[in-house]
Amino acid sequence: MQFDLTAKTIYLRLLTEDDAEFVCQLRGDDKLNTFISKTDVDIEVQRQWIKNYKSREQNKKEYYFIICRVDDNRPVGTVRLYDFKEEPKSFCWGSWILNNNKTKYAAVESALLVYEMGFDKLGFDQSHFDVMKGNQSVHDFHLRMGAQQVSEDEQNIYYVFPKQRYEINKEKYAKFLN
Numbered sequence: 001m002q003f004d005l006t007a008k009t010i011y012l013r014l015l016t017e018d019d020a021e022f023v024c025q026l027r028g029d030d031k032l033n034t035f036i037s038k039t040d041v042d043i044e045v046q047r048q049w050i051k052n053y054k055s056r057e058q059n060k061k062e063y064y065f066i067i068c069r070v071d072d073n074r075p076v077g078t079v080r081l082y083d084f085k086e087e088p089k090s091f092c093w094g095s096w097i098l099n100n101n102k103t104k105y106a107a108v109e110s111a112l113l114v115y116e117m118g119f120d121k122l123g124f125d126q127s128h129f130d131v132m133k134g135n136q137s138v139h140d141f142h143l144r145m146g147a148q149q150v151s152e153d154e155q156n157i158y159y160v161f162p163k164q165r166y167e168i169n170k171e172k173y174a175k176f177l178n
């Protein structure tokens with residue numbers, strides 16, 4: 001199974017076991033992992049994790065993507081849709097990381113593609129996600145794109161992003177998509 005999720009300078013493709021090393025490099029990078037949950041950076045452990053993930057993907061419970069450059073197909077990051085809920089029909093997204101090989105607007109484009117996947121391809125009505133306190137540029141990013149803060153605790157701020165806002169953004173951000 002593959003989805004057509006392509007923006008102007010990056011596209012998403014589903015994660016495979018062969019991406020274990022890239023994921024370890026990315027999540028093991030101390031400049032990038034301050035505000036994400038810690039994972040094992042052993043390649044074989046990661047490979048096994050991906051094997052287990054692949055059965056969740058088969059069951060349509062989770063989609064984990066590698067973000068790649070359009071110009072040379074190099075992998076530049078990851079992003080994941082998971083925790084699919086009913087009433088309201090809502091998906092969570094995260095594992096969002098981009099390395100130094102990213103394109104200038106890879107962040108905007110990958111967020112737009114996540115919403116295209118969640119709303120257009122999977123039929124959700126809402127997205128939910130959390131961002132660790134202190135990860136200020138990421139809070140600013142989500143607010144700028146139209147996320148709404150719904151709650152907070154000691155560690156995180158919780159957001160929702162409604163489908164209506166996605167419909168508005170499709171036009172507003174069209175230049176990032178084609």
Ligand SMILES: CC(C)(COP(=O)(O)OP(=O)(O)OC[C@H]1O[C@@H](n2cnc3c(N)ncnc32)[C@H](O)[C@@H]1OP(=O)(O)O)[C@@H](O)C(=O)NCCC(=O)NCCS
Pocket residue numbers: 031032033035036094095096097098099102104105106107108130131132135137138141144145
């Ligand atoms: C989260 C992450 C993927 C975001 O990527 P990023 O490249 O830092 O994103 P930015 O906010 O800098 O946005 C990229 C560009 O798009 C611009 N941009 C952001 N939102 C925009 C919007 N709504 N409209 C237009 N432009 C926008 C930014 O201004 C920036 O351009 P600039 O360099 O000229 O300022 C990256 O910072 C990362 O990997 N962080 C470490 C892991 C992490 O914390 N992940 C999130 C866990 S919740």
